[in-house]
Amino acid sequence: MRLSNYFLPVLKETPADAEIVSHQLMLRAGMIRQQSAGIYSWLPLGHKVLKKIEQIVREEQDRAGAIEMLMPTIQSADLWRESGRYDDYGLEMLRITDRRKREMLFGPTNEEMITEIFRSYCRSYKDVPKLLYHIQWKFRDEIRPRFGIMRGREFLMKDTYSFDLDEDAARKSYNRMFVAYLNTFSRLGLKSVPMRADTGPIGGDLSHEFIVLAETGESEVFCHSDLVDMDVPGSDVDFSGDLQPLVDQRTALYAATEEMHDSAEFAKVPEGKRLSARGIEVGHIFNFGTKYSDPMKAVVTHPDGKDRPVHMGSYGVGVSRLLGAIIEAHHDEKGCIWPESVAPFGAGVINLRAGDAATDAACDNAYATLCDAGLEPLYDDTGNRPGAKFASADLIGLPYQLIIGPRGLKEGKIEVRVRRSGEVHELSVEDAVARLAERSFSNG
Amino acid sequence: MRLSNYFLPVLKETPADAEIVSHQLMLRAGMIRQQSAGIYSWLPLGHKVLKKIEQIVREEQDRAGAIEMLMPTIQSADLWRESGRYDDYGLEMLRITDRRKREMLFGPTNEEMITEIFRSYCRSYKDVPKLLYHIQWKFRDEIRPRFGIMRGREFLMKDTYSFDLDEDAARKSYNRMFVAYLNTFSRLGLKSVPMRADTGPIGGDLSHEFIVLAETGESEVFCHSDLVDMDVPGSDVDFSGDLQPLVDQRTALYAATEEMHDSAEFAKVPEGKRLSARGIEVGHIFNFGTKYSDPMKAVVTHPDGKDRPVHMGSYGVGVSRLLGAIIEAHHDEKGCIWPESVAPFGAGVINLRAGDAATDAACDNAYATLCDAGLEPLYDDTGNRPGAKFASADLIGLPYQLIIGPRGLKEGKIEVRVRRSGEVHELSVEDAVARLAERSFSNG
Numbered sequence: 001m002r003l004s005n006y007f008l009p010v011l012k013e014t015p016a017d018a019e020i021v022s023h024q025l026m027l028r029a030g031m032i033r034q035q036s037a038g039i040y041s042w043l044p045l046g047h048k049v050l051k052k053i054e055q056i057v058r059e060e061q062d063r064a065g066a067i068e069m070l071m072p073t074i075q076s077a078d079l080w081r082e083s084g085r086y087d088d089y090g091l092e093m094l095r096i097t098d099r100r101k102r103e104m105l106f107g108p109t110n111e112e113m114i115t116e117i118f119r120s121y122c123r124s125y126k127d128v129p130k131l132l133y134h135i136q137w138k139f140r141d142e143i144r145p146r147f148g149i150m151r152g153r154e155f156l157m158k159d160t161y162s163f164d165l166d167e168d169a170a171r172k173s174y175n176r177m178f179v180a181y182l183n184t185f186s187r188l189g190l191k192s193v194p195m196r197a198d199t200g201p202i203g204g205d206l207s208h209e210f211i212v213l214a215e216t217g218e219s220e221v222f223c224h225s226d227l228v229d230m231d232v233p234g235s236d237v238d239f240s241g242d243l244q245p246l247v248d249q250r251t252a253l254y255a256a257t258e259e260m261h262d263s264a265e266f267a268k269v270p271e272g273k274r275l276s277a278r279g280i281e282v283g284h285i286f287n288f289g290t291k292y293s294d295p296m297k298a299v300v301t302h303p304d305g306k307d308r309p310v311h312m313g314s315y316g317v318g319v320s321r322l323l324g325a326i327i328e329a330h331h332d333e334k335g336c337i338w339p340e341s342v343a344p345f346g347a348g349v350i351n352l353r354a355g356d357a358a359t360d361a362a363c364d365n366a367y368a369t370l371c372d373a374g375l376e377p378l379y380d381d382t383g384n385r386p387g388a389k390f391a392s393a394d395l396i397g398l399p400y401q402l403i404i405g406p407r408g409l410k411e412g413k414i415e416v417r418v419r420r421s422g423e424v425h426e427l428s429v430e431d432a433v434a435r436l437a438e439r440s441f442s443n444g
Numbered sequence: 445m446r447l448s449n450y451f452l453p454v455l456k457e458t459p460a461d462a463e464i465v466s467h468q469l470m471l472r473a474g475m476i477r478q479q480s481a482g483i484y485s486w487l488p489l490g491h492k493v494l495k496k497i498e499q500i501v502r503e504e505q506d507r508a509g510a511i512e513m514l515m516p517t518i519q520s521a522d523l524w525r526e527s528g529r530y531d532d533y534g535l536e537m538l539r540i541t542d543r544r545k546r547e548m549l550f551g552p553t554n555e556e557m558i559t560e561i562f563r564s565y566c567r568s569y570k571d572v573p574k575l576l577y578h579i580q581w582k583f584r585d586e587i588r589p590r591f592g593i594m595r596g597r598e599f600l601m602k603d604t605y606s607f608d609l610d611e612d613a614a615r616k617s618y619n620r621m622f623v624a625y626l627n628t629f630s631r632l633g634l635k636s637v638p639m640r641a642d643t644g645p646i647g648g649d650l651s652h653e654f655i656v657l658a659e660t661g662e663s664e665v666f667c668h669s670d671l672v673d674m675d676v677p678g679s680d681v682d683f684s685g686d687l688q689p690l691v692d693q694r695t696a697l698y699a700a701t702e703e704m705h706d707s708a709e710f711a712k713v714p715e716g717k718r719l720s721a722r723g724i725e726v727g728h729i730f731n732f733g734t735k736y737s738d739p740m741k742a743v744v745t746h747p748d749g750k751d752r753p754v755h756m757g758s759y760g761v762g763v764s765r766l767l768g769a770i771i772e773a774h775h776d777e778k779g780c781i782w783p784e785s786v787a788p789f790g791a792g793v794i795n796l797r798a799g800d801a802a803t804d805a806a807c808d809n810a811y812a813t814l815c816d817a818g819l820e821p822l823y824d825d826t827g828n829r830p831g832a833k834f835a836s837a838d839l840i841g842l843p844y845q846l847i848i849g850p851r852g853l854k855e856g857k858i859e860v861r862v863r864r865s866g867e868v869h870e871l872s873v874e875d876a877v878a879r880l881a882e883r884s885f886s887n888g
Contacts, residue, residue, distance in 0.1 A: 007565075007576060030565075033561055035515070036520045036546070044511045044513045047514045047578075048512075065449060067450060067451050069451070069485065069491045070485065070486040072479055072483045072485060073598065074483055074538075075479065091543045094542065096540050099587065104480070106517075113479060117487075120453075121474075122453075134491075137516075137581070139517075154516045154518055
């Protein structure tokens with residue numbers, strides 16, 4: 001992408017009303033724009049990162065055997081009356097009346113709708129297990145939206161729903177998502193810790209939050225410190241095999257959010273391993289048995305000929321909020337330092353004297369080669385001053401920056417700066433481009 | 445994908461309330477489920493096709509130089525008061541009041557919001573041209589939703605917005621989208637005809653609808669028949685070059701929707717070339733100058749130092765409605781016949797006797813090879829009767845069907861059925877799989 005064709009409105013000043021670093025950097029780097037309280041547009045740079053996060057979440061759901069579909073944003077109030085949650089949900093639910101005076105709502109979650117879908121088509125033990133997910137915009141009318149997209153009102157969420165014959169089978173679905181989430185967050189460059197959590201308005205008796213530790217986290221958390229650096233199961237885990245040992249390995253160690261915290265149990269953690277910190281919730285999984293299938297009459301006929309309500313669970317990932325969590329975990333005073341898996345551009349080409357024929361030619365050439373190598377480079381071909389270009393490249397987090405100017409070119413040299421380490425390599429144009437195209441720089 | 449793990453609720457009966465074939469087939473093939481009037485869930489099969497359509501639309505926008513971003517679904521009423529459209533839009537606009545009694549709405553389109561974004565960051569002639577798009581769910585509270593997703597209330601739309609210094613430059617942006625749309629619909633297997641159209645509530649003086657001819661189309665259209673089979677510009681068109689001749693070649697021939705129809709002009713079309721037919725609108729482009737930038741004060745400073753309102757256009761594609769249009773154009777009495785570019789699965793493997801060891805082994809083997817070849821096969825490994833499996837494979841439109849049973853295997857043979865032509869090839873397992881993997885069957 002040539003910057004002159006792109007839309008990247010970076011700001012020089014840190015907006016005064018942005019309290020946390022991810023919110024500040026997303027505004028400064030031209031990633032988002034607030035349209036109303038807690039409602040944001042995703043400008044091209046923010047949208048690009050959001051799509052990469054969404055794709056990783058999707059791939060890990062597919063790998064775990066979940067099937068993608070898509071439910072609408074607008075739901076009927078009657079559906080929520082069936083489960084009894086229409087009144088429970090209170091003011092966080094955005095209620096709407098359509099032109100025919102029917103009561104509707106903007107979905108804050110989809111347990112009712114997916115249960116309605118399941119019961120419409122599935123009636124036999126042969127129809128389960130089912131593991132269905134979608135990635136859709138949700139709306140929760142937060143009384144105090146804050147921290148940018150971290151606690152917005154309109155937000156992108158991946159929610160999966162499981163349908164099983166009985167409690168044992170439901171536990172297997174729960175474990176699938178437990179393991180899938182560990183892998184998902186790890187691919188996004190985040191260290192997540194599963195913690196026993198309160199079930200809140202979703203209900204049920206078994207629930208874990210996946211927490212990323214961060215000073216700016218909204219909630220206090222308590223855990224055994226070994227959980228923070230534990231290796232994740234990884235992409236070769238067999239999701240049809242027994243995942244219980246992988247889950248047990250983690251749940252055996254103390255980890256709880258504030259609501260579920262038990263000081264006496266926490267005191268049993270060896271003293272040097274007791275970690276109390278702040279955390280950001282990036283995922284939440286629930287096993288709630290028949291809480292919805294019972295009132296909504298989603299039953300399946302068992303092999304013994306009897307009908308029983310199907311056992312369910314739901315599993316959420318805050319896709320848009322993850323972008324904030326990643327920045328909280330990966331930044332410095334100059335701007336974003338993306339994990340490679342979500343970097344909006346793989347490299348940058350910085351033209352120090354746009355308009356100078358030799359410099360333009362060298363830049364065009366380098367840019368074309370990096371494009372062909374699939375690096376998705378951003379080429380700063382504008383007439384801005386070099387200082388502004390460097391600041392902008394660091395702010396938006398171009399992982400490798402190819403800096404090309406007439407002075408260096410005279411000696412046949414250009415610079416490659418590595419964003420994360422700050423290292424600078426002076427190389428010939430050919431070597432620099434070739435090494436970038438081969439991805440052979442260390443990202444230390 | 446193994447069918448036993450998938451969620452494909454096909455129906456045997458044609459639902460009585462579905463009036464047109466695309467609506468009938470989408471319900472029967474388990475692609476969609478109606479949740480409320482005009483509001484649908486996209487079940488896994490429908491979602492898969494929708495995503496493929498969306499991706500083709502995206503690629504052609506990117507190729508034309510448009511930049512992707514994403515605006516929220518919920519907008520503030522105040523924004524629409526600035527343009528004067530808040531009252532104009534009438535009951536089709538879904539109006540919402542949030543918990544703080546602020547007036548909001550579910551966006552039916554985004555001219556106001558994108559104008560607000562543009563004016564917030566762009567103030568100089570150096571900041572234009574800009575061509576920005578997003579693909580987002582919209583809501584229009586149709587008084588009479590019908591034809592399934594063809595005239596739903598919640599629908600997926602790609603909308604692009606152009607910002608240019610003056611009328612001449614705006615015309616160039618218009619031409620880019622004109623040409624991009626011809627290529628887009630062609631890649632989706634559709635013959636589209638651009639027609640002079642009424643501008644309706646969007647406004648402006650230059651507008652074309654892109655119409656796919658279909659008996660079940662909602663509107664009557666009139667055109668020179670040469671337009672229907674005219675070659676599209678294709679993927680190697682230079683979008684930075686002069687596109688006017690490509691546009692003129694089409695606009696020189698008569699083509700108009702009912703609202704813009706001029707019988708006297710139409711009479712000048714040679715008699716054998718006069719086509720009057722019904723059509724489905726799949727795209728609509730508008731050049732509306734300063735209709736929004738003027739009241740909303742989106743001005744840019746020209747090189748002469750004077751501020752003038754920016755010239756704008758907007759360009760919509762009905763992404764979800766395209767799925768219906770594709771089925772209307774590509775089906776037979778048995779079900780869907782997908783253009784290869786959007787087929788949900790590239791091939792099917794049909795096991796005629798699931799549970800028979802030799803048949804299972806041959807199917808597993810074929811399925812694995814087709815997966816490795818990137819064909820995204822669907823493997824019907826269920827215990828259903830062969831007749832039901834064949835009907836289902838034709839209904840959902842598996843383009844190539846590998847039929848494997850114990851009788852054929854004894855003679856070392858299996859069948860490959862080509863969905864579109866009905867041709868059947870009897871081949872050895874190895875040959876059949878190899879030819880499919882090489883994509884060497886004719887799709888005649």
